[in-house]
Amino acid sequence: MDVVTQISNAIGADRVLTGEEATPYGKDWTGAYTSTPLAVLRPANTQDVSKILQIANATGTPVVPASGRTGLTGATLAQDALMLSVERLNTISEINVKARTATVGAGVILSNLHDAAETHDLIFPLTLGARGSAMIGGLLSTNAGGSNVVRYGSTRGLCLGLEVVMADGRIMNLMTALHKDNSGFDLRNLIIGAEGTLGVITAAVLKLEPKPQAYATAMVAVPSLPVALDLLHHLQEQTGGGVEAFEYMPRSYIDHHRQFFPDVTGPFETDYDINIMIEVAATRPEDAQAAEDGSVPLNALLEDTLGQMLEDGTVLDAVIAQNETQRREIWKRREDAGEVAFFCGIFVNTDVALPLDKIADFEARLTPRIKAIDAEASEVIVAHLGDGNIHHTTYINRNDPAIMDALVEAVEDVVQELGGSFSAEHGIGVSKLETMKRRKDPVALDAMRAIKSALDPNGILNPGKVVPSAD
Amino acid sequence: MDVVTQISNAIGADRVLTGEEATPYGKDWTGAYTSTPLAVLRPANTQDVSKILQIANATGTPVVPASGRTGLTGATLAQDALMLSVERLNTISEINVKARTATVGAGVILSNLHDAAETHDLIFPLTLGARGSAMIGGLLSTNAGGSNVVRYGSTRGLCLGLEVVMADGRIMNLMTALHKDNSGFDLRNLIIGAEGTLGVITAAVLKLEPKPQAYATAMVAVPSLPVALDLLHHLQEQTGGGVEAFEYMPRSYIDHHRQFFPDVTGPFETDYDINIMIEVAATRPEDAQAAEDGSVPLNALLEDTLGQMLEDGTVLDAVIAQNETQRREIWKRREDAGEVAFFCGIFVNTDVALPLDKIADFEARLTPRIKAIDAEASEVIVAHLGDGNIHHTTYINRNDPAIMDALVEAVEDVVQELGGSFSAEHGIGVSKLETMKRRKDPVALDAMRAIKSALDPNGILNPGKVVPSAD
Numbered sequence: 001m002d003v004v005t006q007i008s009n010a011i012g013a014d015r016v017l018t019g020e021e022a023t024p025y026g027k028d029w030t031g032a033y034t035s036t037p038l039a040v041l042r043p044a045n046t047q048d049v050s051k052i053l054q055i056a057n058a059t060g061t062p063v064v065p066a067s068g069r070t071g072l073t074g075a076t077l078a079q080d081a082l083m084l085s086v087e088r089l090n091t092i093s094e095i096n097v098k099a100r101t102a103t104v105g106a107g108v109i110l111s112n113l114h115d116a117a118e119t120h121d122l123i124f125p126l127t128l129g130a131r132g133s134a135m136i137g138g139l140l141s142t143n144a145g146g147s148n149v150v151r152y153g154s155t156r157g158l159c160l161g162l163e164v165v166m167a168d169g170r171i172m173n174l175m176t177a178l179h180k181d182n183s184g185f186d187l188r189n190l191i192i193g194a195e196g197t198l199g200v201i202t203a204a205v206l207k208l209e210p211k212p213q214a215y216a217t218a219m220v221a222v223p224s225l226p227v228a229l230d231l232l233h234h235l236q237e238q239t240g241g242g243v244e245a246f247e248y249m250p251r252s253y254i255d256h257h258r259q260f261f262p263d264v265t266g267p268f269e270t271d272y273d274i275n276i277m278i279e280v281a282a283t284r285p286e287d288a289q290a291a292e293d294g295s296v297p298l299n300a301l302l303e304d305t306l307g308q309m310l311e312d313g314t315v316l317d318a319v320i321a322q323n324e325t326q327r328r329e330i331w332k333r334r335e336d337a338g339e340v341a342f343f344c345g346i347f348v349n350t351d352v353a354l355p356l357d358k359i360a361d362f363e364a365r366l367t368p369r370i371k372a373i374d375a376e377a378s379e380v381i382v383a384h385l386g387d388g389n390i391h392h393t394t395y396i397n398r399n400d401p402a403i404m405d406a407l408v409e410a411v412e413d414v415v416q417e418l419g420g421s422f423s424a425e426h427g428i429g430v431s432k433l434e435t436m437k438r439r440k441d442p443v444a445l446d447a448m449r450a451i452k453s454a455l456d457p458n459g460i461l462n463p464g465k466v467v468p469s470a471d
Numbered sequence: 472m473d474v475v476t477q478i479s480n481a482i483g484a485d486r487v488l489t490g491e492e493a494t495p496y497g498k499d500w501t502g503a504y505t506s507t508p509l510a511v512l513r514p515a516n517t518q519d520v521s522k523i524l525q526i527a528n529a530t531g532t533p534v535v536p537a538s539g540r541t542g543l544t545g546a547t548l549a550q551d552a553l554m555l556s557v558e559r560l561n562t563i564s565e566i567n568v569k570a571r572t573a574t575v576g577a578g579v580i581l582s583n584l585h586d587a588a589e590t591h592d593l594i595f596p597l598t599l600g601a602r603g604s605a606m607i608g609g610l611l612s613t614n615a616g617g618s619n620v621v622r623y624g625s626t627r628g629l630c631l632g633l634e635v636v637m638a639d640g641r642i643m644n645l646m647t648a649l650h651k652d653n654s655g656f657d658l659r660n661l662i663i664g665a666e667g668t669l670g671v672i673t674a675a676v677l678k679l680e681p682k683p684q685a686y687a688t689a690m691v692a693v694p695s696l697p698v699a700l701d702l703l704h705h706l707q708e709q710t711g712g713g714v715e716a717f718e719y720m721p722r723s724y725i726d727h728h729r730q731f732f733p734d735v736t737g738p739f740e741t742d743y744d745i746n747i748m749i750e751v752a753a754t755r756p757e758d759a760q761a762a763e764d765g766s767v768p769l770n771a772l773l774e775d776t777l778g779q780m781l782e783d784g785t786v787l788d789a790v791i792a793q794n795e796t797q798r799r800e801i802w803k804r805r806e807d808a809g810e811v812a813f814f815c816g817i818f819v820n821t822d823v824a825l826p827l828d829k830i831a832d833f834e835a836r837l838t839p840r841i842k843a844i845d846a847e848a849s850e851v852i853v854a855h856l857g858d859g860n861i862h863h864t865t866y867i868n869r870n871d872p873a874i875m876d877a878l879v880e881a882v883e884d885v886v887q888e889l890g891g892s893f894s895a896e897h898g899i900g901v902s903k904l905e906t907m908k909r910r911k912d913p914v915a916l917d918a919m920r921a922i923k924s925a926l927d928p929n930g931i932l933n934p935g936k937v938v939p940s941a942d
Contacts, residue, residue: 098700098828143653154651157628172914177826179858180625180895182614182664183903184911184937185919189660193653210708229569237681237754240711283708355648357569387650424651432654440655443643447926448656454925455918466655 003061003082004039010051015042015088025066025083029130033074033430037064037083044088046163046171046202052084053200053460054169062463065196067107067135071142072351073429075195075465086137089202092116100208101160101177106137106201113206122208125152129338137201143193145425147334150386151244151281152209154425156192161205164191167198167456177205190451195427196462198455212244212281214288216302217327221272221317225360225385228276231309232386235280238305245279246386247334248359256380257333260340267333268317276385277334278302337382337391348407349393352415353424356388361418369410370394374403389424412439428466437468446470474532474553475510481522486513486559496537496554500601504545504901508535508554515559517634517642517673523555524671524931525640533934536667538578538606542613543822544900546666546936557608560673563587571679572631572648577608577672584677593679596623600809608672614664616896618805621857622715622752623680625896627663632676635662638669638927648676661922666898667933669926683715683752685759687773688798692743692788696831696856699747702780703857706751709776716750717857718805719830727851728804731811738804739788747856748805749773808853808862819878820864823886824895827859832889840881841865845874860895883910899937908939917941 001009008016017025017040025040027033038061043049056063062081069076076083089105092113096102097120104113110124110131117124126139128146138144140162144155152158161175164187174188191199222228228248235243249257251273258264267275280302282288287298302320309315321327354362363381370377374396383390394407412422412435422435436445445468452459452467472480479487488496488511496511498504509532514520527534533552540547547554560576563584567573568591575584581595581602588595597610599617609615611633615626623629632646635658645659662670693699696719703717720728722744729735738746751773753759758769773791780786792798825833834852841848845867854861865878883893883906893906907916916939923930923938 096826096828098697099826100704101826143657145651145653149651154653156657166914166918170914170917172918173912174915176890176892178824178890178892178895179827180616180620180824180855180860181892182616182625182896182898183892183894184899184907184915185669185922186614186627186657186660186664187915187918189657190922193657198656210704226569233571233681240713240753240755242711282711284711353649353651355567355570355572356650357567384651389651419647419649421647421649421652421654423654424649425653427653428655436655441644443637443641444645444655444658446641447637447643447658450925451656451661451922454921 003055003059006055007039007041007052010055011041011043011048015044015048016040017042025069025085026078028069028071028074028076029133030072033077035077035079037078037081040083040085042085042088046165049084049165049200049202050169050171052082053165053167056082056460057168057458060458061460063460064462065137065141065200067138068109068130068133070130070134071138071429072426073431075142075427075429075462077430084200086135086200086202095120095208096177097122099177102206102208103203104136104206105203106135108136110134110136110139117208118211121211123211124158124206125209126155126158129335136204136206140192140201140204141195142427145384145389147247147384148244149384150246151241156189158207159188159192159204160207162188162191162201163203164199164201167458167461172199175203175205193427195429195466197452197466198461200461210283212283213285214282214296214298215279215327216298217279217321217330218302218306219267219319219330220276220278220306220315221268222274222276222315225274226357227314228274228385229356230314231276235278235305238301239280239282242280242282243278243386244281245277247277248381248383248385249275249277249334250381252380253382257336257340260344261336264333267319267330270317272316277330334382345395346397346399347393347395348404349391350408350411351424351426352390352392352411352420352422354388354390354415354418354420358418358420359383359385359388359390362390362414365414365417366392366411369414370407373406373410377407430465433465433468436466474526474530477526478512478523481526482512482514482519486515486519487511488513496540496556497549499540499542499545499547500604501543504548506548506550508549508552511554511556513556513559517636520555520636520671520673521640521642523553524636524638527553527931528639528929531929532931534931535933536608536612536671538609539580539601539604541601541605542609542900543897544902546613546898546900546933548901555671557606557671557673566591566679567648568593570648573677573679574674575607575677576674577606579607581605581607581610588679589682592682594682595629595677596680597626597629600806607675607677611663611672611675612666613898616855616860618718618855619715620855621717622712627660629678630659630663630675631678633659633662633672634674635670635672638929638932643670646674646676664898666900666937668923668937669932671932681754683754684756685753685767685769686750686798687769688750688792688801689773689777690738690790690801691747691749691777691786692739693745693747693786696745697828698785699745699856700827701785702747706749706776709772710751710753713751713753714749714857715752716748718748719852719854719856720746720748720805721852723849723851724853728807728811731815732807735804738790738801741788743787748801805853816866817868817870818864818866819875820862821879821882822895822897823861823863823882823891823893825859825861825886825889825891829889829891830854830856830859830861833861833885836885836888837863837882840885841878844877844881848878901936904936904939907937
């Protein structure tokens, strides 16, 4: 009996898709990665997942866990493999208002969790463009980031408990809602970010946070990146760590954006080299209440801080949103980044992290190397400056793989020189597997291989992803 | 040639202590665990550590990493083993004010790092009673907690980068200062909290935080623990997450403390069942500046909040420290906990974690079971309520191991029923090895064993700690 039939018998044929029904699952959001899975399995509960993995492990059949398939690295590519979709594990089983936790299945869509939390005046802070499709299982498996990591951390920082089905089908129960737990190795964080290569996440206990009652949002121009970092620290001190977004849009990005959206004006009458989008938030209702003179405390705090800095020259220009419409306009410029980057000619796009004080060095070292590779290349940067995450794109005027490879190498060289990482928030998947092999500390790579073999001795879980072979 | 001679030849005889010189290292702070190491090795650099482990691995000699030896679980017991003390790796090589990081050796004493950070108006937030002896290596290896985890997280949350010498002597370089890094498995968090069983931490990059400019400290009596939790959430919203300590001292603790220190009065004129010590902090200098009427903004915020709650009956009584002396008095009652617990008759002491909303259930379920074991037993609780960490002590009037075992079991039963952990912040060492075997999820235990074998195939790193054998 073939493996798909075995699984159909074990979990029910209605939970197994093949042929045309399975075809849509062979594509992900990027469209860059396509595959033909042996079958698409849609288990209805953790026991089903356990049965699937028992059979796959016994038969040595590769299994690719998948959820919303909105990742950017091809981690759910499932050629000649079973695709295990957790989409039916989509129950929010508890919102615990007292403990501020949510207990969710791996197939819960991020925006559904947002909505469920908001009905209790709480938030699940993680947010990103794909929130309407991305699911908790995938977000945890890639340790997804986004624009408010500076405030709340990546997905890893928002997870208290996990349920994981291991390669042999056994269920590991780490489903606790604890803020302290020193009972052995940190298996939770090992599974988070492992992109389904060490186990299949089926459920999680997540942290909820109080819903901000007030936002103050501004665009600011500063004379240098070190000054921008000073501004970040100063705002953190003024707001008690209330900075929710601190995004860097250099002149290259503003110009590029304007080519795409010629009707958009601003952000300033004059163009500056270094533009920062700032959002601070407060959970105290009083901070959102207008005084008799119409001033709102949180806005006033931002006005005072920036006004002082305008006077002493550390800020060159500043615009503070006076209403929600103006706030949305400021955000839109930043959120257009995906569209502006991905649908504009031939390009090489990267997702790198640097120490907070090395961003200026990165730019200074990289530009001459790019020009040496292709004198006509142009660069566009947009960055989560508050957490050191840069998305750097180089546009070139011909589709030359050798040049594209050289550009990737140039970025990665500079990142390595400055103690950065070649993957900040997107993960490894297949797209960065070769980079892992070349750039990751070799002792760490061997440790990863040893752990992979220990927890998945038959190598059935998402093979060919994340962990490069040793040869 | 014996192994100690081999190591002496490799790293220099002056770095190897034997006989009487080694004797003091056979004791830890508790005095409960004593051993006679084969030798005490004091490497001067990471290369020395590498050489030691190469020789130990080749000869199959157990190695027990140690630093300040202030742990409470016997994790540095080194009978018939080499003790590898990292005390000479005591260099603070960088305080990076711009990036707010410190790069330190594993032998740096916590209070020395505190001092170094403070000269830059920054703090390394982790603090605990043993700060004058505890070293970074041990603090990371046990993922130490303390009283301000509610604000800053445990040690794990304060570490960005690690240098680790693996069992075979190879050096794993994870020494980055990145806030986002999705380049493969989370090896950093796997090593943190592993109590030296997976590798020897030799250096780290740690996060620094801005130094609070103002503190407001209070003792508050509330009618129930659910109301205390509401108070915590309310204060977090009022201060933007500025609660630094939220400590629970029930009547049992206040009474017990008073027996020990009969001269101490208070905290209130009336005695209450549920007393909470609160400290909030602000990093904005204005929050510490007295107005014309003498009021200080941060104190005023606490006064307003508590005043409102006194009116509506959710707070029964409250005292706010008006100066540093009063603040120290409030803190002293909490910090006496160690002395009060450990030097007062025959007792069973535990360190457990519970979901934030289960503390009252824990007390209600536990007391009848303790009375059933020993009708004359008395309980004292003191807890880091903000993070769900309870230190529960049962005092008994005779030294009966069967009763003591039964009491430990009773606590652990209730903890397990309520989804808690039998180790919150102290770790496992040898003292909780049997508990690990009985209580830890069996699939998680097997995963731990597999990882241990994968990274330390000869079993030389701190054997007999943390990971119980499978038989």
